[in-house]
Amino acid sequence: MLTLVLLTELLAQPRRVVITTHHKPDGDALGSSLGLYNYLIQLGHHVQVIPPTDYPEFLAWMPGNEEVLIYTEQPEKAAELIAAAELIFCLDFNALSRINEMGELVRASGAYKVMIDHHLEPEDFDDYRHWNINACATAQLIYDFIVNQLNDKDRITADVATCLYTGIMTDSGSFRFPQTTSAVHRIVADLIDAGAVNWRIHELIYSSSSENRLRFLGHCLSNKLEVLPEYHTAIITVSREELKQFDIATGDTEGVVNYAMSITGVKLAAFFVERTDKVKLSLRSKAEFPANEICKKYFNGGGHRNAAGGQSTESLEATVQQFKSILPAYKTLLIQ
Numbered sequence: 167m168l169t170l171v172l173l174t175e176l177l178a179q180p181r182r183v184v185i186t187t188h189h190k191p192d193g194d195a196l197g198s199s200l201g202l203y204n205y206l207i208q209l210g211h212h213v214q215v216i217p218p219t220d221y222p223e224f225l226a227w228m229p230g231n232e233e234v235l236i237y238t239e240q241p242e243k244a245a246e247l248i249a250a251a252e253l254i255f256c257l258d259f260n261a262l263s264r265i266n267e268m269g270e271l272v273r274a275s276g277a278y279k280v281m282i283d284h285h286l287e288p289e290d291f292d293d294y295r296h297w298n299i300n301a302c303a304t305a306q307l308i309y310d311f312i313v314n315q316l317n318d319k320d321r322i323t324a325d326v327a328t329c330l331y332t333g334i335m336t337d338s339g340s341f342r343f344p345q346t347t348s349a350v351h352r353i354v355a356d357l358i359d360a361g362a363v364n365w366r367i368h369e370l371i372y373s374s375s376s377e378n379r380l381r382f383l384g385h386c387l388s389n390k391l392e393v394l395p396e397y398h399t400a401i402i403t404v405s406r407e408e409l410k411q412f413d414i415a416t417g418d419t420e421g422v423v424n425y426a427m428s429i430t431g432v433k434l435a436a437f438f439v440e441r442t443d444k445v446k447l448s449l450r451s452k453a454e455f456p457a458n459e460i461c462k463k464y465f466n467g468g469g470h471r472n473a474a475g476g477q478s479t480e481s482l483e484a485t486v487q488q489f490k491s492i493l494p495a496y497k498t499l500l501i502q
């Protein structure tokens with residue numbers, strides 16, 4: 167175990183640090199990682215951000231992005247850095263399976279492991295934990311870690327602020343999910359004061375679709391949306407051929423599920439996409455409905471109550487069928 171005092175002492179001298187985050191990093195995963203990176207390099211640490219996989223173009227602009235080492239692109243180098251690290255920060259995930267084969271490398275490393283995360287049910291692989299499921303984003307916890315635990319608000323530079331703003335903005339659905347409290351807005355105000363250019367960040371994230379992506383979205387909404395009024399549920403299903411037809415890249419499918427969720431009365435939205443080796447599903451729900459429970463129980467996944475994901479090795483049709491067969495058990499919750 168590491169106490170905050172010991173961690174602060176460790177950070178008082180230059181260390182070999184690795185920062186990692188979950189498979190297919192989203193805005194919060196990458197924003198937290200690069201926010202912490204931009205903080206730690208000011209203290210003279212040797213810091214390497216290593217996500218397990220690549221991430222979409224619309225995220226590839228944050229300060230420090232050029233220094234990121236993607237595990238799948240340079241696995242040997244990444245393995246060496248993980249083995250030699252003195253400190254490994256695990257951000258926005260809490261189960262080693264979320265970082266694929268990197269998980270065993272992290273487990274085997276002699277480094278102290280620091281988990282900063284806001285997902286339910288953390289696994290026990292860390293030495294120090296800053297974990298709070300009420301946080302709207304891991305980036306909020308990084309801000310709290312730097313400002314309140316390390317007492318280092320002066321080092322929230324424009325670069326740090328830009329990354330943390332991106333994490334909070336994306337994970338809070340642009341400041342609209344229930345965990346976007348007044349405290350979050352105060353943090354966001356601090357980040358803008360520190361140099362995060364809010365309007366520009368929104369533009370970079372949300373107004374940077376390719377023409378293909380927009381046409382793909384149109385296709386999903388006109389042709390692929392299925393509404394099940396008796397269950398207050400909406401489903402969008404996409405096959406591998408359709409991904410090819412619209413030349414869909416990593417991340418282009420992100421957010422499609424939210425459109426299904428935006429229908430009045432819909433309490434549960436599901437997005438199914440056929441990948442090369444599996445079917446991936448994304449669930450979103452409103453209020454008390456536990457989307458993560460469905461993912462965990464039936465689809466080898468998990469997540470938050472209102473945003474969760476999972477996968478299946480069955481066919482696309484069988485996976486959708488399985489999902490539909492689960493709905494009657496949740497009917498009471500869905501229609502209240």
Ligand code: 5GP
Pocket residue numbers: 285447448449466467468469470473474475476477
């Ligand atoms: P998305 O639908 O955007 O891929 O994921 C939404 C949330 O669900 C993520 O923030 C993550 O917390 C969780 N999630 C997605 N896929 C998985 C998975 O395969 N396993 C677990 N444990 N959580 C997942």
Ligand code: MN
Pocket residue numbers: 194195258284303304337
């Ligand atoms: Mn997050």
